[in-house]
Amino acid sequence: MGRDGAVMSGRHDMLSKGRSLAARLPRDARMVQILFLGVLLGAGALVRDFTLRPEQMALTFAAGLATQLACVRALGLQRVGVLSALITCLGLSILLRADSLWVHPLAAALAIASKFSIRAGGKHLFNPGNLGVIAGVALIPGAWISPGQWGSDVAYAAWFLALGAVVSSRAQRLDTSWAFLACYLGLVAARVAWLGYEWAVFVHQLESGALLLFAFFMISDPMTTPNHRGARVAHAAVVAAGAFAWQFLLFLPNGLVWALFIATPLVPLLDRVFRAERFNWRDNRALPTPGSPAPRTTTTLG
Amino acid sequence: MNALIRPGFARILAAAAFTLSAPGAHAFCGFYVGKADANLFNDASQVVMVRDGDRTTITMRNQYEGDLKEFAMVVPVPEVLAEESIKVVDDVLFQRIDAYSAPRLAEYYDANPCHALRERKSMLGRLPQSLAMDAAQLKVEEDRGVTVEATYTIGEYDVVILSAKESSGLEIWLRENGYRIPEGAAQALAPYIRQDLKFFVAKVNLAEQAKTGSTYLRPMQFSFHTEKFMLPIRLGMLNARGPQDLVLWVLTRTGRVEATNYRTIRLPANMDIPTYVKGDFRTFYKALFDTQAKREDYRVLFTEYVWNMSWCDPCAANPLTPAELRGLGVDWVTAGGRRAARAQPVMLTRLHVRYTAETFPEDLVFQETKDRANYQARYVLRHPAKVKPDACPAAGPYLDGVAARQEREAKVLATLTNWDVDEIRDRMGITQRQRPWWEEWWVGMAP
Known part of the structure; x- marks a missing residue:
């Protein structure tokens, strides 16, 4: 075996080590997602001086989990756990801010209840985290979101990217995140070029923690994006264009979450036109029998 | 701004x-x-x-x-x-x-x-x-793509509102009208022109300024x-x-x-x-x-x-x-x-x-x-009370508490301002007594 062969074999070793490491990660991508969102929340609360009170966080989780358990029991569902509810509660804690104690539990309860009550095509319609945030911003007094809270340090952006890529690939929805980022940043780049800004402005947008958080932890949710790959890319492009228009043509804040919210009805439409298998969290892959009716004990809720 | x-x-x-x-x-x-x-x-x-x-x-x-x-x-x-x-x-x-x-x-x-x-x-x-x-006096300088949309005298200021088509034209207009503008101005002005913004330009009207009788x-x-x-x-x-x-x-x-x-x-x-x-x-x-x-x-x-x-x-x-x-x-x-x-x-x-x-x-x-x-x-x-350690049974523990508090204050000040903590202690007139590590840790953790 020559030198090249040795290099190849070294690479092969590394690859197989990487694979075995990946195999050791929990099969359910939500475990990884919970871990990373937990790290982000901890880092945000400790290092980034989030104006989030521990009581608000505790109430978010208490209300979110109670709603999940109550709905599961009321509907007599089985094999439905609390992992997704935990993710929603983490997401709301990271994003939503309030000057009172009742806003967070209310938003969490609304978000989780929507999963069981607003459904189309065998899956829930709204991204629960997104719905909770929108309810907070639009309906609940004394609530807001702080898109600038992450700042734009390059290090943070790189962290988000690295963490998010892992989560998304476990959830097999990397395509949504990248398609969204490509469209959105493409539009931002076009604007920078058209207006004659320095490229530092583009880099500043690129380093936005809120953008990367949205791309890798919100729009990438496999349960509320279209089942068909091409449809997912189209959906991501629509959300990107909407977010861009919201922010740079209407000059309104929080374009990302609003665009995703407004584009929600598009998902069942796209699912109807482009038939594909539904996603299954536990096996981390699409359900094996396309078009077959979902079992009563569906796992898509949990 | x-x-x-x-x-x-x-x-x-x-x-x-x-x-x-x-x-x-x-x-x-x-x-x-x-x-x-x-x-x-x-x-x-x-x-x-x-x-x-x-x-x-x-x-x-x-x-x-x-x-x-x-x-x-x-x-x-x-x-x-x-x-x-x-x-x-x-x-x-x-x-x-x-x-x-x-x-x-x-x-x-x-x-x-x-x-x-x-x-x-x-x-x-x-x-x-x-x-x-x-009441604006309109004046168009086509060659530069710069339009004087309005001119006013407001208090001690002469104000001109400009619109422009090209940032280089605006830069030249400003230079020709006696403003010395910094290098790189055209590039910084360009995005505003593209967004169709106008420019509020003010300078001092010396005669009006003299009338105010003020120096500022x-x-x-x-x-x-x-x-x-x-x-x-x-x-x-x-x-x-x-x-x-x-x-x-x-x-x-x-x-x-x-x-x-x-x-x-x-x-x-x-x-x-x-x-x-x-x-x-x-x-x-x-x-x-x-x-x-x-x-x-x-x-x-x-x-x-x-x-x-x-x-x-x-x-x-x-x-x-x-x-x-x-x-x-x-x-x-x-x-x-x-x-x-x-x-x-x-x-x-x-x-x-x-x-x-x-x-x-x-x-x-x-x-x-x-x-x-x-x-x-x-x-x-927080000013400590002036009390002798043997004035009453509560005085001793109180003064211990004050010493711990002052040490915390010194450290807080050093963290906030990046000043040297020993100099702060000198100015406060306190000396740091050697504490066992757990007491140090406790003092550091206390709110």
Whole structure:
């Protein structure tokens, strides 16, 4: 075996080590997602001086989990756990801010209840985290979101990217995140070029923690994006264009979450036109029998 | 915010000639004795912004100390401003809003542990009492693509509103009309022209200035309508040497204002610091701000104050009257005394940002949150009671507690200001006794 062969074999070793490491990660991508969102929340609360009170966080989780358990029991569902509810509660804690104690539990309860009550095509319609945030911003007094809270340090952006890529690939929805980022940043780049800004402005947008958080932890949710790959890319492009228009043509804040919210009805439409298998969290892959009716004990809720 | 058109000459916003008196307004159970007003930061641009729906009023303070002939400023604005929407206002408005919202010291006195219920007010009474302070001529220059949309003389200022098609044309027009503008101006002007913004250009009318009999320039105010809740700061960076300061007061109806494209954080505040700082609060605050801004790498906006202006308890200075608020552009407050103001909330957010051209590549974009929580940059002095260790059984443990507290104060001050902790201990007159590690840890952890 020559030198090249040795290099190849070294690479092969590394690859197989990487694979075995990946195999050791929990099969359910939500475990990884919970871990990373937990790290982000901890880092945000400790290092980034989030104006989030521990009581608000505790109430978010208490209300979110109670709603999940109550709905599961009321509907007599089985094999439905609390992992997704935990993710929603983490997401709301990271994003939503309030000057009172009742806003967070209310938003969490609304978000989780929507999963069981607003459904189309065998899956829930709204991204629960997104719905909770929108309810907070639009309906609940004394609530807001702080898109600038992450700042734009390059290090943070790189962290988000690295963490998010892992989560998304476990959830097999990397395509949504990248398609969204490509469209959105493409539009931002076009604007920078058209207006004659320095490229530092583009880099500043690129380093936005809120953008990367949205791309890798919100729009990438496999349960509320279209089942068909091409449809997912189209959906991501629509959300990107909407977010861009919201922010740079209407000059309104929080374009990302609003665009995703407004584009929600598009998902069942796209699912109807482009038939594909539904996603299954536990096996981390699409359900094996396309078009077959979902079992009563569906796992898509949990 | 404002861009000087002449490079290298005196800065537009130089140190102010006046100083604020140190007020001693009564606090709930403390006393305000010192303040760090915006004039502490010599080069700080000072801007008051009122935002109500899409209506924006901007008031800019011009603390210019150079030759008045050489003063000029350029501000991008979204529309051709009518004469009645441009004003000069009294500088007292800035002094008042600054005094009301400035970072401050609060002072407390420990009760004598041997007379736990002794009235504190007798001690407070010795402190100084509050010193209350209380038609446009159109002219098109086709060759340059620059249109003079309007010219006005407003107070001591000659104002020209320009629109332009090409940034290079605007640069040439400004040079030809006697403005010496910095290198790179065309590139910085271009994005504003592409967004169809106009340019508000002001210089001093010397004859009118002589009539005012004053040596300083009054603040200039203008109002316009725009969906964009933003403040242009990029032009002002053209002839900057190093970091620049901006103190911005934003007045809105609903809640606290923060940036959407940069981080907005509260300054570390509301902690106990050594009592000797009372003698030199300004030096302390300057060091604190320098340290914190550097620690954040000049990438954040600091919130220094958030309060509903219809009341304050405690107040560092009297809240602005409805007339003063209207003078700043708060149109939704009607005259009728403080009682009327209470029913018409005005949220004041005071932001202080130190930026560089590299760390703030974009203009500031804001949003009004629904956050109505009050916040003030306030630092607390606690004077220990004068008591001998053997005066009563409670005295010994009390003095041990004071020693631990003072050690904490020294460390807090060192962290806030980056000053040497041993020098702080020397100035406080305390020595650090050797503690076992667990006691050290406990002292460090205690709030």
